[in-house]
Amino acid sequence: MSHPHTHSPGPSADASVRTGRTTDAPAVGLVQATVWTEAYADLLPREAVDQFEGPAFASVWRHSLEAPPTPVHRLLVACAGDQVVGFAAIAPADEAEPGVPAGAGELTVIAVHPDARRHGHGSRLLNAVGDTLRANDRTTLVSWLPATDEATRAFLDTAGLHPDGAWRERVVGPEGQTLREIRVQAGL
Template structure:
């Protein structure tokens, strides 16, 4: 007996990137806490890592989304279907040596269970497109020196170290974490 299917079978969930809404803050907070706990384990004292709470991150994002700063600051979210699985925050570079045409990827994170599905690449592409649309010609980001996986991902995407580094105080006892800066030219290629 033949069965007529009104819709051909296909993927159950779609993948997308969009600008975050206030209602996304709890999901972004959960992803950020999970990603930060993983990234900073062994780098920061345990009590600092234990302080990476989803609710605290969610509250900060909710405030930022409710009253966004002026300019090209954006919080982008990667979704698997309707579920937020990653996020990227962008804005103008805060580095004193940056030109006014330099945009910054201040944070990029994808939940460990959603990695290797293209979400990080989609977030990075959306960040570049958004910054380029706002007039940026360069992109910079800071990465933990010990985070080889994130650095490798970004370098494969075309960013490269420019030699700059900083040691950030990351705990009340003065513990520091070294970060290295990666940069890329994001001017649109000339038409063929």
């Protein structure tokens, strides 16, 4: 006997993280422009935020992907199906900075498009960052973020990245305006 209200499971979300390719540059640029415009609108001078354009970011990413400065430099992308919805970039950390141990890697940026948040993409990206850095013999993860970015700070805190007491003022405006950043870190 057939049951008219029995449903087969629907398609599951095809979510993944992979190493970025040069062909991902336009999508990564769009995600970065969208996320940064949202995140920095109240933190940076208007003329700086107006410069956040997908094609400009895409050009920088394309160049970086074509000629990474070191083997540790890597772009990881989060995908929903074939669509790039987030990214994370890693690099060797500046071990000359006080408090940065030898063998540290840096998460230079992590971003997920606002329409794709709360689907696990950020967590998958952060896990892939840790795995990739460990595979490159890195033992510590550090990252800098705006002191007022409570959402990213809370996200990184749940992953074990905690403020280590370091802070810096980054020049962000044409007239010397600064943005305070704090450093978080965790052992890998």
